[in-house]
Amino acid sequence: MPSERTLVLVKPDGVQRGLVGPIITRLEQTGLKIIGLKIVNMTSEMAAEHYAEHSERPFYAGLVDFITSGPVVAMAVSGPNAVAHTRRLMGVTNPQDATPGTIRGDFATDIGRNLIHGSAEVQDAERELPIFFDESEIISYHRANGPWIIEA
Numbered sequence: 706m707p708s709e710r711t712l713v714l715v716k717p718d719g720v721q722r723g724l725v726g727p728i729i730t731r732l733e734q735t736g737l738k739i740i741g742l743k744i745v746n747m748t749s750e751m752a753a754e755h756y757a758e759h760s761e762r763p764f765y766a767g768l769v770d771f772i773t774s775g776p777v778v779a780m781a782v783s784g785p786n787a788v789a790h791t792r793r794l795m796g797v798t799n800p801q802d803a804t805p806g807t808i809r810g811d812f813a814t815d816i817g818r819n820l821i822h823g824s825a826e827v828q829d830a831e832r833e834l835p836i837f838f839d840e841s842e843i844i845s846y847h848r849a850n851g852p853w854i855i856e857a
Contacts, residue, residue, distance in 0.1 A: 717775035736854035741781030
């Protein structure tokens with residue numbers, strides 16, 4: 706099965722609450738592979754590019770204010786069906802509706818503080834990853850336990 710790449714952000718609330726480790730653990734425990742990782746302060750320009758599709762929505766200004774309010778942890782993640790897989794692990798956008806066992810279902814309570822972003826579609830991942838990573842910052846490597854995670 707071919708591998709996909711996706712962007713995952715631990716938002717400022719997740720960083721401030723000390724949930725970076727548990728979130729990374731959840732991703733890795735399911736077999737997803739971290740191929741890029743950094744902590745960044747998003748600029749207004751980065752946020753505008755990242756959230757361009759929401760620019761006409763009434764919540765846009767608040768979204769930009771929040772995402773630029775503190776550091777985020779940006780991850781490039783790979784694996785079979787990485788986009789859909791990550792979205793399932795995250796849970797639905799509104800934590801009140803998120804299933805227990807998902808990141809949002811277990812750790813979040815407010816839609817405005819929902820801890821994590823993951824690309825919604827492969828095309829979104831292709832657009833979003835370069836906002837945070839130069840191609841040289843994304844690495845490829847063989848994980849020794851790969852055959853135990855994904856059937857060849």
